[in-house]
Amino acid sequence: MNTCASSLLPFSLRPFRRLAWTSNGARQIWEPRIARLRQSERDAWLLAVARGIAPGTLLTVRRPDAAALALKAEAHSLGWHAIAAAATGDAVTLAVGTGDTASSIAHAVRVGDFDAVARDIGVADCCREADRERRAAGIRDGMWNAAERTENRSLEGQRITLHGPPAHNHMLSRAFGCNLSERLPCAFDCPNVGRVVKATADVENEVDPEAAAWRQEMLGWSMSWSALHGIAEVRTPVAKVIYATDATATRFDIHYVGTSVPSEGAIGLTFPLNEPRHRRAGDSRQFHAGMEHVVQLKVPPPWHHLDNEFLTRADMRKGHDELLRRVLPLLEVNAASIADIGCGNALFLKNLLATRSSLIPYGIDICGERIAHAREVVSMHAAHFSECDALDILNTAIGGRSFDVALVFAGIIQESSAKARKRLLRWLQAQARVTIIYAYPTSGYPSMKQMTEAWSFHGTALDDEIAMGSRASVVKKRREAK
Numbered sequence: 001m002n003t004c005a006s007s008l009l010p011f012s013l014r015p016f017r018r019l020a021w022t023s024n025g026a027r028q029i030w031e032p033r034i035a036r037l038r039q040s041e042r043d044a045w046l047l048a049v050a051r052g053i054a055p056g057t058l059l060t061v062r063r064p065d066a067a068a069l070a071l072k073a074e075a076h077s078l079g080w081h082a083i084a085a086a087a088t089g090d091a092v093t094l095a096v097g098t099g100d101t102a103s104s105i106a107h108a109v110r111v112g113d114f115d116a117v118a119r120d121i122g123v124a125d126c127c128r129e130a131d132r133e134r135r136a137a138g139i140r141d142g143m144w145n146a147a148e149r150t151e152n153r154s155l156e157g158q159r160i161t162l163h164g165p166p167a168h169n170h171m172l173s174r175a176f177g178c179n180l181s182e183r184l185p186c187a188f189d190c191p192n193v194g195r196v197v198k199a200t201a202d203v204e205n206e207v208d209p210e211a212a213a214w215r216q217e218m219l220g221w222s223m224s225w226s227a228l229h230g231i232a233e234v235r236t237p238v239a240k241v242i243y244a245t246d247a248t249a250t251r252f253d254i255h256y257v258g259t260s261v262p263s264e265g266a267i268g269l270t271f272p273l274n275e276p277r278h279r280r281a282g283d284s285r286q287f288h289a290g291m292e293h294v295v296q297l298k299v300p301p302p303w304h305h306l307d308n309e310f311l312t313r314a315d316m317r318k319g320h321d322e323l324l325r326r327v328l329p330l331l332e333v334n335a336a337s338i339a340d341i342g343c344g345n346a347l348f349l350k351n352l353l354a355t356r357s358s359l360i361p362y363g364i365d366i367c368g369e370r371i372a373h374a375r376e377v378v379s380m381h382a383a384h385f386s387e388c389d390a391l392d393i394l395n396t397a398i399g400g401r402s403f404d405v406a407l408v409f410a411g412i413i414q415e416s417s418a419k420a421r422k423r424l425l426r427w428l429q430a431q432a433r434v435t436i437i438y439a440y441p442t443s444g445y446p447s448m449k450q451m452t453e454a455w456s457f458h459g460t461a462l463d464d465e466i467a468m469g470s471r472a473s474v475v476k477k478r479r480e481a482k
């Protein structure tokens with residue numbers, strides 16, 4: 001049962017307790033209320049003992065208030081015994097009880113017999129048994145054990161989540177030192193403690209109904225307890241409390257999921273804080289209205305640029321834009337037929353058509369997949385695209401056709417054998433009225449002038465000055481009149 005006992009470290013911190021309010025607003029409202037709850041709680045316990053709900057109790061008050069409390073006890077025919085509280089100089093603890101109970105409690109406290117104290121103040125057998133087990137295991141803080149023993153709890157690793165009614169929330173005593181249960185019960189849902197708490201709450205409601213209502217409100221808040229390396233932290237919506245606990249090597253968490261949220265509580269996204277008052281973007285009406293009219297962004301498929309041997313879409317756009325700028329002024333004829341040798345997926349032709357819609361495009365490429373894409377891209381002229389090796393152009397469907405313009409990627413000519421190159425250039429000479437040869441600077445070829453000279457293809461080098469620059473380079477050759 002004692003999961004945390006297996007995680008205990010061989011040290012313990014000196015006792016301490018620190019409270020931090022989550023805001024001034026929370027403090028202004030709840031600090032005086034908690035002071036009054038401590039008062040109403042003492043009065044309720046005293047009356048509960050007088051009515052036989054419990055045989056005795058321990059009440060701690062400021063030294064100046066001790067006499068008044070003793071008089072109250074006597075007024076209810078109860079015995080009392082003062083025990084100096086060593087840790088706090090200003091506080092005095094009174095053992096109060098029927099008959100000899102007060103002196104019995106005082107004696108048990110002095111000799112450190114915690115089990116006898118528990119018996120004398122009426123702690124149920126189940127809770128005393130749990131107490132003994134816990135002490136035997138070397139654990140002084142019963143929070144985790146009580147949560148582990150709770151019937152209606154869910155355990156996930158070292159986190160326990162509790163969903164009981166407010167009466168099952170026993171973290172309040174750790175946070176604010178006020179609770180109607182004097183000891184942590186054996187389980188958050190211990191029925192014996194539940195009965196005493198209910199009876200004492202009824203008494204408190206008689207003594208101070210306003211305070212009783214505040215307590216009910218607080219018990220309904222979500223709270224969390226966590227412990228790591230000997231420091232426990234109780235978080236509530238209005239304050240956080242840290243205190244010394246058993247030193248464990250790993251973290252233990254308990255979440256009590258409450259039913260109410262104080263309006264002055266802290267705002268936050270983590271348990272147990274309030275969710276932000278301003279709705280998140282995803283909660284807004286505008287967001288939902290927008291979601292009903294989603295515009296599907298057209299993201300081009302990666303083959304758009306990969307087919308054309310560009311590394312990125314941006315590279316391709318840059319290359320095509322520049323080439324377009326260079327080629328457009330060379331297209332002198334309306335409704336010209338244009339052959340793109342090594343057309344890739346014909347995106348460049350598509351761009352060209354967007355400006356000169358009267359063009360009649362044709363294209364060949366050595367890759368069947370690119371041709372399939374080209375037929376998609378320029379679907380109106382799908383039949384004009386065929387898979388073939390540019391160097392075998394004579395043997396293809398467009399081999400015997402004449403064109404106003406032939407567009408050739410320089411790489412195709414540059415990388416072919418001398419024989420194949422001669423054949424292709426001869427075809428261009430014969431079938432195209434104007435031939436435009438282009439290269440992109442990123443292709444890594446020599447300048448257009450150098451290449452065309454090497455091929456003995458003497459056209460108008462339109463771009464000597466930019467051949468190695470950042471722009472596409474183009475050479476144009478007009479077929480000589482026969």
Ligand SMILES: [Zn+2]
Pocket residue numbers: 124125126127128185186187190191192193
């Ligand atoms: Zn119990």
